Every structure is written in C-alpha cells, then in structure tokens.
Amino acid sequence: MSVESIVQSTRIVLASRPDGVPTTDNFRLEAVNLPDPADGQVLIRIIYLSLDPYMRGRMSSAESYADPVEIGEVMVGGTVGQVIDSRHPGFESGDYVLAYAGWQSHAVVDGKLLRKLAPAAAPLSTAVGVLGMPGFTAYSGLLKIGQPREGETVVVAAASGPVGSAVGQIAKLKGARAVGIAGGPEKCAYLLDELGFDAAVDHKAPDFAEQLGAAVPDGIDVYFENVGGAVAAAVLPLLKLYARVPVCGLIAQYNDSTAPEGPDRLPGFFSRVLVKSLTIRGFIQGEFVSEMYEDFLRDVSGWIKEGRFEYREDFVDGIENAPTAFIGLLQGKNFGKMLVRVAEEG
Ligand SMILES: NC(=O)c1ccc[n+]([C@@H]2O[C@H](COP(=O)([O-])OP(=O)(O)OC[C@H]3O[C@@H](n4cnc5c(N)ncnc54)[C@H](OP(=O)(O)O)[C@@H]3O)[C@@H](O)[C@H]2O)c1
Numbered sequence: 001m002s003v004e005s006i007v008q009s010t011r012i013v014l015a016s017r018p019d020g021v022p023t024t025d026n027f028r029l030e031a032v033n034l035p036d037p038a039d040g041q042v043l044i045r046i047i048y049l050s051l052d053p054y055m056r057g058r059m060s061s062a063e064s065y066a067d068p069v070e071i072g073e074v075m076v077g078g079t080v081g082q083v084i085d086s087r088h089p090g091f092e093s094g095d096y097v098l099a100y101a102g103w104q105s106h107a108v109v110d111g112k113l114l115r116k117l118a119p120a121a122a123p124l125s126t127a128v129g130v131l132g133m134p135g136f137t138a139y140s141g142l143l144k145i146g147q148p149r150e151g152e153t154v155v156v157a158a159a160s161g162p163v164g165s166a167v168g169q170i171a172k173l174k175g176a177r178a179v180g181i182a183g184g185p186e187k188c189a190y191l192l193d194e195l196g197f198d199a200a201v202d203h204k205a206p207d208f209a210e211q212l213g214a215a216v217p218d219g220i221d222v223y224f225e226n227v228g229g230a231v232a233a234a235v236l237p238l239l240k241l242y243a244r245v246p247v248c249g250l251i252a253q254y255n256d257s258t259a260p261e262g263p264d265r266l267p268g269f270f271s272r273v274l275v276k277s278l279t280i281r282g283f284i285q286g287e288f289v290s291e292m293y294e295d296f297l298r299d300v301s302g303w304i305k306e307g308r309f310e311y312r313e314d315f316v317d318g319i320e321n322a323p324t325a326f327i328g329l330l331q332g333k334n335f336g337k338m339l340v341r342v343a344e345e346g
Contacts, residue, residue: 006033006034009104009107010105010106010319011031012075012103012104013028013072014027015027015028017060017061018060021327022323022327022330024324026059027322029319036085037085041111042083042085042114043083043106044084044097044107044109045084046080046081046343047079047080048341048342049103049319049339050129050338051322051325051340052329053329054066054249055076056254058076059075078100078132079102079342080098080099080124080127081096081101081107082345083095083096084106086111087111091116097116098117126311131297134166136289137285138165138224139170141248142167142224142246145246145279146224148176149221150176151175151177153216153219154168154220154222154223155222155238156168156171156180157203157231158226158249158251159180160335161334161336163249165336168191169309173308178197179199179200179215180195180200181203181212183332187202188200188202190335194312199215203231212235216238219239220235221243221244222245223235223239223243224245225246225248225250226250227250227251228250228252230252233265236269240276241277242277243278244281245278245279245280245281247283248283312337314335315341316339316341319340321340
C-alpha cells in the first residue's frame, strides 16, 4: 500500500539540558513532514508512549550507559504503534508493533527493530509496561541478582510503579515476604490491599526509618534498589548477613547536579558491605534479555491470566502533555505505569 498524502509527525524534541529538576522549557513541540518509508522501513502511527525515569539520564550529557539525546533531537522512548504503510515483508498495514520510536505521533522506522504485537493476547499498553521493559527489569533483576528464597524478606521502593510492583509480587510468588516503600497513604494502601504486600511504609513519613525497621523485624535479605538517597540510607543498617542488593535505579538522585551535602558516607557504606558480606550488583535489564525474556513473558503473562499478578497504568492524553507527565513521574505524581495515550487504538 502507498500513502498518497504527506504524513506529518507532531513531536517533542529536547530544547535544552536541564540543570537539576527538568522544566517544560527543556522541551519543544514541533511538527515535521515525514519521508515515505524506504525499502525495509515501516510508517507507523503511535498509540502509546511509555514515560520512564531513565529518560532523565538521556536529557543530560553526563556519562551514562547510553548516549544522550542531542539538543533538537526527538526524545527517545518505547512506543506501541500501528503500521500505516510498510515496505518491509514482515509487516502490513494494520499490524500493531512495539517500536522504540520516541515522543512523537508518527514515525518511519526500520522494520528490523519492530516486534509484532497480538492485541488479542494482552492489552496493547502492557507491551511497554508489565509485559515489557519495566516488568522484565523487575523479573530479571530480582531473580538473577536478588535470588529471593522462601521465608526471606524482600524490600523495594517506588513500589507502586511498574518495576517495584512487579518486584514485590514476584517475591511473594517465590514465597518471600514483600515490604514496599511508597510515597503517601494511597500508594501504601494499594500495595497492601491490591498487590498483597506484607507491609508498606511511606517514605514521606517523618519517622520513616523507624517504621521501616518495625516492618522488617528480622532484617532485610534482598533490597531491590530503585531510588537511592534517603531511602537507601534507611535500608543499609537493616541489611542482613549475605543480603543481596540488585541496583536497578536511583531516581532520588537523577536531578542532582552536585554531590549531596553532609559527611562522607562512603567509608561507612563499604564497612557495611564488608562486615555483612553484602552482594551489591548494578544492572541494566538489556544484559539479561537473550537469557530470560522468553521465560519472563511466559511466567508473567501466565500469572496475570491466573489472576495472581496485578498491574496499574496511569494514562495522560496527547503527546503535547508528555513533558508535564514526565516531570511529574520524577516527583512521584504518577500512580502506576506512566503512559501517554498519543492516539486511540481503533
Ligand atoms: N536498570 C534498569 O534496567 C532499569 C529499567 C527500568 C527502570 N529502572 C529504574 O527503576 C526505578 C523504577 O522505575 P519505574 O519505571 O517503575 O518508575 P515509577 O515507579 O513508575 O516512577 C518513579 C517513582 O519513583 C518514586 N520516587 C521518585 N522520587 C523519589 C524519592 N526521592 N524517594 C523515593 N521514591 C521516589 C516515586 O514513587 P513514590 O510516590 O512511591 O515515591 C515515583 O512514582 C527507577 O529508578 C528506574 O530508573 C531501571
């Protein structure tokens, strides 16, 4: 099929690099005409854009595990889209696909980089959430590095989000005790009432450290590190002998441009690592994809179908609202997997 008229993409580009907390001035809305797809390429309309904390790192030029977005370039991001025009033999108009197409309404993408989605198998949005990158991050980091055993205590923060909520539920399915840390009573109630966590602690409470200590009377065997900062400082003294710490994310520190004030905590940290024989291991989920992705899809989709696994999504409508939603995500304003509904599915 060929498209007669020119397709325009409405997109959000990086206008400037933030110094500290990002503002909407760091982004710019643009409209551009897209070229026709060349051989091997596919034109898609984007339905869902996933907003994820790692995007803060891409806005910065500081060294990271991936290159930054350049000024004037489209913000990167995982998307669910639908094929409008295809010059790749594996795709035809109407197919739903997972693409890394970024913050825009339409894109011409390399067919080799797409994965076809089956809308009858699972809601399309889950391909960038519970059955996508965040769900896989939880599954791989917890099982490969955390290795929770029956009866052990697993603690995770950002626990109502897509990574943390999956960590706690997988820990429970493996027979461990799950303790979630979240911001505010509503999120804590969700952990207990909907997700089946054994305890939930509000990190905004003035006596957070004491409440956390009370929630883990036997100490912590696995701390799935999502936030760093003050939460990590409260967790460290509670880690047991041979505790494992998969270091997944440090969202409390993503906006910092200078080292925190106060005493140097590094010697105390390393002495804890030594005397408690801790295993602290950073990871980026991509390292485990070839080894574990099939198992992840089978296990988590099976648990969802059996009614043993819950997930929550938080939608905002319109690509123009992506910057505000993203800034809110960094501040904990999201409640569940943050998604932009760029267009309707049908
Ligand atoms: N290593 C990897 O491959 C990989 C892959 C995906 C994600 N990650 C990381 O995993 C973590 C969770 O990601 P997600 O997508 O599931 O995010 P998310 O939970 O949907 O959103 C981030 C949450 O972090 C919490 N938060 C923000 N600032 C905080 C602070 N100062 N102290 C404590 N909590 C704070 C907020 O929840 P509250 O309201 O509960 O505070 C906020 O809702 C992030 O650090 C992310 O970078 C890593």
